[in-house]
Amino acid sequence: MTNPIIIEGGFVLPRPRATDLIKNASIAVAGPLVAAIGSLPELSRRWPNAEIIRYPDCLLVPGLVNAHQHGRGLSQIQLGYHDDFLEPWIAGRRARGALDSHIVTKLAAARMIANGVTTTIHANYSYGTGDYERELRGQIAAYDAVGIRATLCVGAMDRGGTVYPPHEACFVAGLPDDLKSWVSKSPAAAYAGDGAATVELMHRLRRDFASHPRIRFCYGPAGPQWVSDDLWRLIARDARDNSIGIHLHALESPAQKAAASELFPHGTFTHLDDLGVMTPSTVIAHGVWVDDADLAVLARTGATVVRNPGCNIRMRNGIAPLARYLRRGVRVAIGTDNCSMNDDEDLLAELRLAGHLAREPDWNGPPPPSIDDLLAMATVNGAAAAQFGDEIGVLEPGLRADIVAFSLHRTGHPYLDPDMPLLEAFVARAQGSDVRMTMVDGRVLYRDGRYSDVSLDELEGQAAAAAEAARAPRNLADSDRTQRYRQYLYDHYQQLTDRTAGALNQKAGRN
Numbered sequence: 001m002t003n004p005i006i007i008e009g010g011f012v013l014p015r016p017r018a019t020d021l022i023k024n025a026s027i028a029v030a031g032p033l034v035a036a037i038g039s040l041p042e043l044s045r046r047w048p049n050a051e052i053i054r055y056p057d058c059l060l061v062p063g064l065v066n067a068h069q070h071g072r073g074l075s076q077i078q079l080g081y082h083d084d085f086l087e088p089w090i091a092g093r094r095a096r097g098a099l100d101s102h103i104v105t106k107l108a109a110a111r112m113i114a115n116g117v118t119t120t121i122h123a124n125y126s127y128g129t130g131d132y133e134r135e136l137r138g139q140i141a142a143y144d145a146v147g148i149r150a151t152l153c154v155g156a157m158d159r160g161g162t163v164y165p166p167h168e169a170c171f172v173a174g175l176p177d178d179l180k181s182w183v184s185k186s187p188a189a190a191y192a193g194d195g196a197a198t199v200e201l202m203h204r205l206r207r208d209f210a211s212h213p214r215i216r217f218c219y220g221p222a223g224p225q226w227v228s229d230d231l232w233r234l235i236a237r238d239a240r241d242n243s244i245g246i247h248l249h250a251l252e253s254p255a256q257k258a259a260a261s262e263l264f265p266h267g268t269f270t271h272l273d274d275l276g277v278m279t280p281s282t283v284i285a286h287g288v289w290v291d292d293a294d295l296a297v298l299a300r301t302g303a304t305v306v307r308n309p310g311c312n313i314r315m316r317n318g319i320a321p322l323a324r325y326l327r328r329g330v331r332v333a334i335g336t337d338n339c340s341m342n343d344d345e346d347l348l349a350e351l352r353l354a355g356h357l358a359r360e361p362d363w364n365g366p367p368p369p370s371i372d373d374l375l376a377m378a379t380v381n382g383a384a385a386a387q388f389g390d391e392i393g394v395l396e397p398g399l400r401a402d403i404v405a406f407s408l409h410r411t412g413h414p415y416l417d418p419d420m421p422l423l424e425a426f427v428a429r430a431q432g433s434d435v436r437m438t439m440v441d442g443r444v445l446y447r448d449g450r451y452s453d454v455s456l457d458e459l460e461g462q463a464a465a466a467a468e469a470a471r472a473p474r475n476l477a478d479s480d481r482t483q484r485y486r487q488y489l490y491d492h493y494q495q496l497t498d499r500t501a502g503a504l505n506q507k508a509g510r511n
């Protein structure tokens with residue numbers, strides 16, 4: 001047990017409910033847990049030897065949860081990738097070498113800590129080294145070194161490595177010979193291998209980190225069009241048997257919507273539900289193109305959806321219907337996807353963007369999210385998505401001391417009308433850079449621009465060197481091939497989306 005700490009705050013928001021805001025409150029922390037919330041004199045009487053950290057002008061909130069990102073501490077723009085549709089963007093990675101994901105994940109974690117994020121979900125992503133377990137273990141070590149709480153998704157995929165099924169063979173057959181042999185050679189098994197190997201890896205990791213208080217695991221099957229029914233069944237069964245969450249991308253892009261209309265004519269989430277995938281521990285990233293049937297399955301099964309608003313705009317995915325999700329009672333969290341509107345890790349800014357984009361221009365439409373809805377997205381809902389639901393997301397005695405102190409200067413200076421609720425102003429105005437202190441498990445990780453365990457300069461230097469080293473493709477001809485390949489993808493998806501839109505319109509006309 002470390003010595004008790006008292007964090008003196010101006011305001012404490014113990015849970016995402018504006019009416020619960022407490023003025024002139026402080027928090028006592030003992031070991032990794034919150035010990036009490038009360039006035040400074042009262043807490044000082046109870047813990048006379050406590051170290052007092054003074055933030056009397058700050059709002060103390062539960063640590064934020066970035067519920068979907070991939071450990072990319074250098075942004076795609078910084079790494080030389082243009083914003084594009086998702087599918088050609090993924091293919092663009094063929095033109096580059098493999099990035100050292102340990103280093104960039106460390107930088108991502110440090111940036112998140114500085115923006116008030118204390119927990120994150122690292123979604124499935126293969127950095128393409130060919131040794132997925134090594135990549136994952138490097139990422140775990142990175143999160144651990146920075147001290148952030150992290151849930152890592154063990155990825156899986158067994159189809160759709162070129163274009164979405166059922167068109168792979170036909171698409172590849174239409175490529176010129178050199179591209180044909182090139183894409184056929186490319187590693188389709190980006191992750192651990194088949195279903196059995198994926199399950200084995202999951203259990204190896206769970207054994208190795210069973211006693212780690214800050215590291216957890218989810219299955220990360222890439223998405224409905226990338227995973228066969230057999231693989232879904234296998235993962236869903238093991239997830240259910242061992243209480244493991246599942247985190248997947250779904251209905252993210254217009255091309256995925258088109259593919260889903262062919263692959264899952266009765267509805268994507270109805271299909272996943274039939275396979276046993278949909279439970280309260282299932283998390284859907286993006287969910288841009290959901291229809292009423294999808295919303296009904298998500299609401300009924302208690303799954304969580306993660307909104308990634310900046311990424312969805314930049315990748316031409318579209319705007320997920322947040323207000324409609326909330327009206328149906330679907331739990332929604334928030335993520336940056338390392339591709340935010342401002343190309344940074346400011347989760348509050350993304351939350352604000354999600355809120356604004358949900359303001360539908362329809363007098364009879366669903367109401368915009370409330371301040372409580374938005375605060376829940378960044379705290380308790382993210383905590384549930386990260387499978388830490390009972391331990392974080394709120395500040396209560398006995399729960400984990402994941403606490404962030406936000407300066408209220410930008411929110412209220414030089415004037416704030418006394419009738420304006422503080423939290424409404426905070427959500428409208430605050431930025432990640434207003435963070436003064438970030439604590440995880442009772443340890444101060446970041447305070448007034450300085451990290452306790454890492455040096456930002458060092459991390460940035462290492463990340464830049466890693467990016468430089470991964471700049472050139474392993475084979476120089478890959479750059480040219482990737483360029484040409486991209487045009488074939490464009491042609492394919494232009495035709496696919498055109499064709500399926502026609503079919504969907506016909507269906508709608510008949511109904």
Ligand SMILES: [Zn+2]
Nearest residue numbers: 123249285337
């Ligand atoms: Zn993602």
